[in-house]
Amino acid sequence: MNQTKYIFVTGGVTSSLGKGIIAASLAKLLQGRGYRTTIQKFDPYINVDPGTLNPYEHGECYVTDDGAETDLDLGHYERFLNVPTSQANNVTTGRVYLSVIEKERRGEFLGKTVQVVPHITNEIKDRMQLLGKSGDYDIVITEIGGTVGDIESLPYIESVRQLVWELGENNGIVIHLTLVPYLAAAGELKTKPTQHSVKTLMESGIKADILVCRTEHELSQELRQKLALFCNVKKEAVIQSIDASTIYEVPNLMLEEGLDVVALKKLDLPKKALPDLKNWNTFLKRLKNPKHTVNIGLVGKYVEMQDCYKSILEAFIHAGAANETKVNVISIHSEHINAENIVEKLAGLDGVLVAPGFGERGIEGKIEAVRYVRENNIPFFGICLGMQMSVIEYSRNILGYKEANSTEMNDKTPHPVVNLMEEQKTVTDKGGTMRLGAWKCDIKPDTLAYKIYGQKTISERHRHRYEYNNKYADELQNAGLKASGVNPDTGLVEIVELENHPFFIGVQYHPEYKSTVANPHPIFVNFVAAAVNAHKK
Secondary structure, X not given: OOOOXXXXXXXXXXXXXXXXXXXXXXXXXXXXXXXXXXXXXXXXXXXXXXXXXXXXXXXXXXXXXXXXXXXXXXXXXXXXXXXXXXXXXXXXXXXXXXXXXXXXXXXXXXXXXXXXXXXXXXXXXHXXXXXXHHOOOOEEEEEEOOOOOXXXXXXXXXXXXXXXXXXXXXXXXXXXXXXXXXXXXXXXXXXXXXXXXXXXHHHOOOOOOEEEEEEOOOOOHHHHHHHHHHHOOOHHHEEEEEOOOOHHHHHXXXXXXXXXXXXXXXOOOOOOOXXXXXXXXXXXXXXXXXXXXXXXXXEEOOOOOHHHHHHHHHHXXXXXXHOOEEEEXXXXXXXXXXXXXXXXXXXOOOEEEEOOOOOOOOHXXXXXXHHHHHHOOOOEEEEOHHHHHHHHHHHHHOOOOOOOEEOXXXXXXXXXXXXXXXXXXXXXXXXXXXXXXXXXXXXXXXXXXXXXXXXXXXXXXXXXXXXXXXXHHHHHHHOOEEEEEEOOXXXXXXXXXXXXXXXXXXXXXXXXXXXXXXXXXXXXXHHHHHHHHHHHO
């Protein structure tokens, strides 16, 4: 293909309809037909990136190999496509405005009055085409965050209008995701919210090419015809997106609805072969027909909101399918754990994952959870802060350093077994300044980590400021907490594990970011397998 084609996905009526899942599902189908496809997300908030956002605000912050702190939808993109994303795949209004203001300060606009149109919209259009101009992709899908009609989304909608016009016929299309609610009192589905949403889009100069309608009930042919007539789309372009038991069913549902076929037709592209979903459907079959069930406790301090641990929950789905096991994740708030109730809180669990996080809230509960699973031979997996808690717990209860801590929680601790990284001590800005992105790790032979990975050198993604303090490495090692993975460049410990335990491993990085349907992460796969074994006993 000579020219990259563009698909823009907008949303209406309400947020949280699943634009990211629809975009990822369509990309999966196009990829399955042989088209090189990628997805990017444009977020309307003014934060430069999600890195400084509280997880309660926007869910987890997803990290790419190149160290970009991004929207959690990029996790869906990678999990569905099994293709890494980058900084170019996620843009916020804050980043757009920052770039334009920096250009103005450098005099690049030659004294012109800087305005939303054309300067902000030109910046947005440039970024929308960045991946397309790389030559690596046939089709670029761009998800526009927020809801049509929002004030903050207007520059993006205007940029889409301009770009679709500039690209020319058959080179750019708009998919509008909307809601068709069911009113129980009337006993019927209502199209009026969709009509108003499409009208709002048209007032901005954009005609939707395809309607994807989220619904709890089947759309009748009459209702599809009504939507087509009132919303200026062809009937074949009214696509039903009905509630599914798992997001991984959505590609098949979109295939049945013909979303990919309609999109290719409007882009004037050949259908090629039917999408190859053989491996995908094998995964689905294993997911839906488990032979075992395990209960795994997720100990964290953001458990009230599932999106805070989105990648971890999805990694358990992948690992569960790999083990033909249904994984029931039991959320346990670490603030509510103490020595008196620990037995009750962790009762009936086949494994415990201590989750990542920041700050001192809920820390003692996490440490207590690590102690309990270590002493009672329950499979344990600690991620980032969870790994650091295992180091603190071991230092307190085995080395006897009762006041051992991380300087993040107590900068006066006499035993800082977890300490601020040297290069972080001069950092004042919080955004984008942590140890971020992919870093290498050398794994020692004859360890649990080596058994899991089956190779000497791995690369995993990081997001943290504090590290295992190497001053305590020999003491911890001699006492039984082995450092089985070390960064070859910095000498910093990446993996700790415990000998003579069914499964005990803590990692400084975030393995959940790299787990996909096609490649479930090996630590999660082995952790679930250990939980299955524990359950059998």
